[in-house]
Amino acid sequence: MAQPDPLLPRRFHDWFRAKGWKARDHQIDMLQAARDARSALLIAPTGGGKTLAGFLPTLIDLAENPRPGLHSLYISPLKALAVDIHRNLLSPIAEMGLPITCETRTGDTPQAKRQRQRRHPPQILLTTPESLALMLSYHDAEAVFATLSCVILDELHALAGSKRGDQLALALSRLQSINPTLRRVGLSATVHDPRALQAWVSPSGSPDDDRVRRIEGKAGAAPDIQILSTGPQLPWSGHMAMHALPEIYERIRKHGTTLVFVNTRAQAELTFQGLWHLNEENLPIALHHGSLAVEQRRKVEAAMGRNALRAIVATSSLDLGIDWGAVDLVIQVGAPKGVSRLLQRVGRANHRLESPSKALLVPGNRFEVLECRAAIEGVMAHELDGDLPKPGGLDVLAQHIWCMACSGPLDADLLFDEITTAAPYRRLSRDDFDAVLDFVATGGYALKTYDRYQRLRLGPDNLWRLTHPRHAQRLRMNIGTIVESPLVKVRLHRGRVLGEVEEYFIQGLRAGDTFLFAGQLLRFLGMKENTALCSADGQGDPKIPAYAGGRLPLSTYLADRVRSLLQDAHRWHDLPDAVREWLRLQQHRSLLPDRNGLLVETFPRAEREYLVAYSFEGRNAHQTLGMLLTRRMERMGLSPLGFVATDYVIAVWSLKPAIDLDALFDEDMLGDDLEAWMAESSLLRRSFRNVAVIAGLIERKLPGAEKSGRQVTISSDLIYDVLRKYQPDHVLLRATWADSAGGLTDIGRLxxxxxxxxxxIRHRRLDRISPLALPVLLEIGREQVYGAALDELFDEGARALIAEAISDTD
Known part of the structure; x- marks a missing residue:
């Protein structure tokens, strides 16, 4: 009989053996880290038993040294994941007869159970960042967490770098103050920058803290990832991949269970509907995305857990961790937009480390074929992508300070020292901290005359206290950092409402811009409260073509790989014949983009001058670039008429040709031009609304009521105007600018x-459109706001454009 590892007690060794398992090296290493009282960052592939490795030290400690009180806290980015892990954890507890209590606490937990958990905490509690922040806001938080020994942070890469991650990092700093010996355990399968996550796990916020041990599991079998080859019918543009639905359905028929990932909710709806039309065998196929009711999503998850579904069409709502070992195939419809994201989704299949996960990529157009090939090369090279760490949000800090004040009196010096042990806030200046504290206490200079913002008062003992208990109630009703994207009504001036669009779309418009919506060419007049006022007298081409939003951004790393692939013809052998021919025709007609420069083509067409730049920086950066280029072209007297952007290319059309391209693309456009555009657009105003909600300036929920999106917008617009006029350096205006510099504008990347x-810059003056420019010009006026245009619908003008681009005649 095999002897158990000295770190693995006999009861646990026998349980592993009964399962037909053997403890993996990284699971034993996690036990050693716990024995040494060190925190740990475990990086291991999906299917390697990461979650069990995180919990093993807890289970063993409680089995050998049973004691009441909260021992371990598990933090999940998703409520569904916490519920799933809870179910999986109950099995070894029951099978080994361990006297351990284990419960979940999320927004769905009944109030009576939450109160009981505060009085008599379970030994293991599984929760979310929002619920943890709420627990820390109560006066008994120190008593509840006094016995806490370990915090397990699952799917840590999905939290770090986000506002939810900032909130969690601050909560961890408070837990560490309550119990300085607290161990932190981070679990992740896809890590771009391990040092950044080590800093996150560290009690000091430093990546060089020797109290943190990095443990890496052995790589599993290389995934089997293929690209669906659809032959000559592969669309030139679009991203919905409706042309491939028959082939997707055939793959579903041939596999036991298939996860079909898409990149947007609109695409999920269209794909699901298309598959049902093809579903002559009445296979059980379900839909899962964030806009569906919670009950519907839970029903789908339960059916998947019972192996009752043959396929599920999902967005990123199912990217993380739900343990469905029966998934045979993952299909990614549309390009993955990032190597790490692709690996995360591919990892949903199989969940057996020794067997390869099987995945199929379905590109929606020819550029997406290149992106899919580059993503596969990145996976095989074990090179992941991700964003650099960024400073924690000041709006999240404001919510945390308020939260801490609800739990008891605050010493500003001690709180500052505590907060700067959280990795995102490690370099927070004392001036910024004091400015945020002043905002929480009084609203700041411009708002301090309003009673409702007088939340904290400094006592003679130099401690800050709530001015009234109602401020604690207000905080707890509005805690969290997720602000749903509101919808904006599109209304004709003095006329009817045409429909609603997501607010992000309107953010890019200036008065006078034209755009397509509801089958009409509209002219944007401006915003009134939560309504975009328009007139139906738009002329010519849409100055700001409608574009489908909510798409995942193309990662910088993957964009670089696509440029590299284009530059090296020796790597084209695996590409479909139609794509290879397209690239060779481009070589003959013009040039191919290189890895480090910028190819710009200009050509006349239909009494307009077109400029096409192959920048490969993602749709968000290209939207900002388009706004700035058209402003600069106006000043140059080129009479720009509009632009359209994809993840790969931007095209601008004007009445006169651009000649001085170095001046046009000069870096100084990110100075006055950028500030002027952002001031004119509604972008800053809308970003301020989100910041104001998170910071507690605007409250969505009130006792017995909840503000509508329109009411929130009216309140935030009024306060925004007051602050810009009377306190332009207000901490929330600075937080707004920081938010706007990322996200939809992607200024850093630009x-x-x-x-x-x-x-x-390499410039090619052509006499007509090039083959590589064809996809972006086909996007002009083609997409509806909700992205529901079908890929195969081309009018006669589009067919003529294709013929012009691929014709061999010079």
Whole structure:
């Protein structure tokens, strides 16, 4: 009989053997880290038993040294994942007869159970960042967490770098103050920057803290990832991949269970509907995305857990961790937009480390074929992508300070020292901290005359206290950092409402811009409260073509790989014949983009001058670039008429040709041009609304009522105007600018591109459209706001454009 590892008690060794398992090296290493009282970051592939490795030290400690009180806290980015892990954890507890209590606490937990958990905590509690923040806001938080020994942070990469991650990092700093010997355990399968996550797990916020041990599991079998080859019918543009639905359905028929991932909710709806039309065998196929009711999502998850479904169409709502070992195939419809994201989704299949996960990529157009190939190369090279760490949000900090004040009196010096042990806030200045504290206490200079913002008062003992208990109630009703994207009504001036669009779309418009909506060419007049006022007298081409939003951004790393692939014809052998021919025709007609420079083509067409730039910086950065280019072209007297952007290319059309491209693409466009555009657009105003909600300036929920999106917008717009006029350096305005510089504008990435291409612009003046420019020009006026245009619907003008681009005649 095999002897158990000295760190693995006989009871646990026998349980592993009964399961037909053997404890993996990284699971034993996690036990050693716990024995040494060190925190740990475990990086291991899906199917390697990461979650069990995180819980093993807890289970063993409680089995050998049973004691009451909260021992371990498990934090999940998703409520569904916490519920799933709870179910999986109950099995070894029951099978080994361990006297351990284990419960979940989420927004769905009944109030009576929450109160009982505060009085008599279970030994293991599984929760979310929001619920943890809420628990820390009560006066008895120190008593509840006094016995806490370990915090397990699952899918840590999905939290770090987000506002929810900032909230969790601050909560961890408070837990560490309550119990300085607290161990932190981070679990992740896909890690771009291990040092950044080590800092996150560290009690000091430093990546060089020797109290944190990094443990890496052995790589599993390489995934089997293929690209669906659809032959000559592969669309030139679009991203819905409706052309491939018959082939997707055939793959579903041939496999036991298939997860079909898409990149947007609109695409999920269309794909699901299309598959049902093809579903002559009445296979059980379900839909899962964030806009569906919670009950519907739970029903789908339960059916999947019972192996009752043959396929499920899902967005990123199922990217993380639900343990469905029966998934035979993952299909990614549309390009994955990132290597790490692809690996995360592929990992949903199989969940057996020794067997390869099987995945199929379904590109929606020819550029997406290149992106899919580049993503596979990245996976095989074990090179992941991700964003650099960024400072924690000041709006999240404001909510945390308020939260801490609800639990008891605050010492500002001690709280500052505590907060700066959280990795996102490690470099927080004392001036910024004091400004946020002043905002929480009084609203700041411009708002301090309003009683409702007088929340904290400094006592003679130099401690800050709530001015009234109702402020604690207000905080607890509105805690959290997730602000749902509101819808904006589109209304004709003095006329009817045409429908609703997501607010992100309107954020890019200036008065006078034209766009397509509800089959009409509209002219944007401006915003009134939560309504976009328009007139039906738009002329010519849409100045701001409608674009489908909510898409995942193309990662910088993957964009670089696509440029590299284009530059190297020796790597084209695996590409479909139609794509290879397209690229060779481009070589003949013009040039192919290189890895470090910028290819710009200009050509006349239909009494307009077109400029096409192959920048490969993602749709968000390209939208900002389009706004700035058209402003600069106006000043140059080129009479720009509009632009359209994809993840790969931006096209601008005007009445006169651009000649001085170095001046047009100069880095100084990120100075006055950027500030002027952002001030004119509604972008800053809308970003401020989100910041104000998170920071507690605007409350969505009130006792017995909840503000509508319109009411929240009216309140935030009024306060925004007051602050800009009377306190332009207000901490929330600074937080708003920081938010706007990322996200939809992607200014940092755009700045990097402009610096990279300086002196490296290659210009080709053509007599007609090039083959590589064809996809972006087909996007002009083609997509509806909700992205529901079908890929195969081309009008006669589009067919003529294709013929022009691929014709061999010069």
């Amino acid at each position: 700045g990097g591109m402009l610096a990279r291409i300086k002196g490296r």
